[in-house]
Amino acid sequence: MLNRVRSAVAHLVSSGGAPPPRPKSPDLSNAPSAQPAVPPEAPRSPPARAGSGSSAPAKTVEARASFSRPTFLQLSPGGLRRADDHAGRAVQSPPDTGRRLPWSTGYAEVINAGKSRHNEDQACCEVVYVEGRRSVSGVPREPSRGQGLCFYYWGLFDGHAGGGAAEMASRLLHRHIREQLKDLVEILQDPSPPPLCLPSTPGAAGSSDPSHLVGPQSCWSSQKEVTHESLVVGAIENAFQFMDEQMAQERRGHQVEGGCCALVVVYLLGKVYVANAGDSRAIIVRNGEIIPMSREFTPETERQRLQLLGFLKPELLGGEFTHLEFPRRIQPKELGQRMLYRDQNMTGWAYKKIELEDLRFPLVCGEGKKARVMATIGVTRGLGDHNLKVCSSTLPIKPFLSCFPEVRVYDLTQYEHCPDDVLVLGTDGLWDVTSDCEVAATVDRVLSAYEPNDPSRHFNSTYVRIHHFPTNACLLVHHASGHQLIGSS
């Protein structure tokens, strides 16, 4: 059932096509698919012409891979070619003359020279309107734009092993979030605690038994109070999962090759939700102070989760890997000696006698940027990767990767902000070569060189940053000079 619903949702939020008949999914049949909630997007930059450069001849599959850049870059065909030029490494930013991005968002990117044929990273910046799907009281109400919700959305998608997943996520993840929020429109606007239980369908509750709506006044003494904020967090978490499942369903198509880290920001009803699945990073710089808004998910930071899974489900290791960690690869001649190891429950190290199965390759190995799961992938959360296999093997790696983000919430109404405060999102390319403090210092230096009212200052500061430390992609979001201004941005 869950899969059927998810399939329907996946279809709904995909860019093309009307929803399929879903006689058993009444909840979804009310979705206003005929009136897209998000205004139709401008066509994305066209795919690059394969083989136009001087590099090695493209394989057929590469020629078919889409290469597009974020719409807001408004790249001409010439600009697109330059963006794809590994030798020149032109920094791309939105034109200063065009329509500005919301919240004075700046953006800059540069191709990661030599790493892949095309830039596999994507970015997205949207204002999304959410129309409620149902009434909490169970009585269907007329759709009315006035009763909907709006959220601001920024996303960075760091692709790997192909650009398909990042491209798909940048096109659809915010629609999955919108889809998850549709049930919550009325609840989030009602200051009373969310109802713990809702009637099954809008129509069914027309059998209007008010006991169907079990609110917090229920007779159960030990019920938890659930906040509005945690509903938004849950909606974002499930949206990531639906996005990932849609990729699984469509993975045969060339457009969903590879995987991507996803770092997205949702601003809704006064709060900033930063959701991170991967090794990108978000920080807020508030009056010079750095507030980390994410943490990185890598084989090192997620070692114990990975090892526990390998321990509980040894079949996932295919007889090729051991869930134990060793500080280096063991050599066969060391059998019987005593080697340092860590099990899934340990943070410290201890010695163990080396047995035959310890000679298998460790599930988690390496350090820092060289850390790998199954000797293959250096990041442990994200979207896609459904086809990813261990090198020279048929063993799938996906079971060890999680599509779930960690969501951190920042309540904008709780803090005073000055005009130069920013939220910075960067893929690992940025953070590999610079630190939080250096980013904050650069932002401060560049912004202060402009008049406070100069509308180009945020664009340019991003550009300068990227120019000095070439990286894949970076979004610089200026979140206005005081919380009272945010709502009207």
Place this chain on the structure above:
Amino acid sequence: MLNRVRSAVAHLVSSGGAPPPRPKSPDLSNAPSAQPAVPPEAPRSPPARAGSGSSAPAKTVEARASFSRPTFLQLSPGGLRRADDHAGRAVQSPPDTGRRLPWSTGYAEVINAGKSRHNEDQACCEVVYVEGRRSVSGVPREPSRGQGLCFYYWGLFDGHAGGGAAEMASRLLHRHIREQLKDLVEILQDPSPPPLCLPSTPGAAGSSDPSHLVGPQSCWSSQKEVTHESLVVGAIENAFQFMDEQMAQERRGHQVEGGCCALVVVYLLGKVYVANAGDSRAIIVRNGEIIPMSREFTPETERQRLQLLGFLKPELLGGEFTHLEFPRRIQPKELGQRMLYRDQNMTGWAYKKIELEDLRFPLVCGEGKKARVMATIGVTRGLGDHNLKVCSSTLPIKPFLSCFPEVRVYDLTQYEHCPDDVLVLGTDGLWDVTSDCEVAATVDRVLSAYEPNDPSRHFNSTYVRIHHFPTNACLLVHHASGHQLIGSS
């Protein structure tokens, strides 16, 4: 093999008996069991005479259950009876006239009235000498006390469902730690990084091939550097596991009834290691500032670990529980409606349609002190509980409980301390009724009422604390007025 080794170790560290013949465990046969490394303990306070009070007649099993209090309390038979008196609730502290505990340790306890017949909590304070078992170079060396190591040890054990586990842990856990450290004596005293690989046995390496000792200069470029500190952490972690396995092996005996939270502190070579498995708490008060040295492991804080296990191993739920969390119990008549839930990957909440299996009892339910795993136990880490079953069921709960502690390290050489700085260990009874700040304030107020050189000030301050906020047990450790003094305490 591992089990055999563990069984041997368990036997070794148990209070009685010589080690059994272990022809295939040469590592252990070198243990100096004939010369106990820890000086023989004074006999513990004798068991209370069952049925001597006015309460209901004791069952046979209760009469057999040991009731002892920590040796350092030096309780007379009369004192022991008073300690067991639920009406009087006399506060017990070590006599001020006797031999003081190391590091000016203060201690106070009071029975948790009405909760259990006897006080199920225990405490321990020891100075433990560790004699090295082997030479890193593989050449057996003569035992010499001069080459050993000493650690200071404090432990609090909050028992439940019987006092056996807490009593056994207070008697043996430090011996398990000593056993784990025996291999490390030479390594920890050598300033060079620990060898990643050791020869299999001291004798075998007498075939003196130096390549058996694979040090950090190995040709592998991607080897991890392991710190001395992480070896001690690993030793403590494994000691907890061995202790728990010994309890499993001996659980048929009456002395290992129930389970216990374990909070222990090891001071070794300038560093304080605080290992916590359960809901006790340790804080350091440094110049009025509070440094948390532990976190509590409860059904709420470990929800996602528990749910993941239930999700991956549904057979552990026995068809009686669901791994999903709901904010309250679902009623059968709500089938088909939509209820808030959290899955193992989620921190937020979302609605799902209620299906038949959602009517099962949630694996994790309740809030705060009422939170429970399988509707039974309110703590998720600790030792023992091997016989614990779901109420009115044969379903074991132990698979969901972890015996592994979280170990935090505090480097005493890195900080300046003033005379009133303390380390406070308390079971949940203390923290339920007071906060970290209140404890720090009370310590400050009481200590400053004494002359700095008054040797009774730490004892008394503990007593005052306990007197005001009756709780099970509390250790107050004064860690000296400057790191340079620590080594000679």
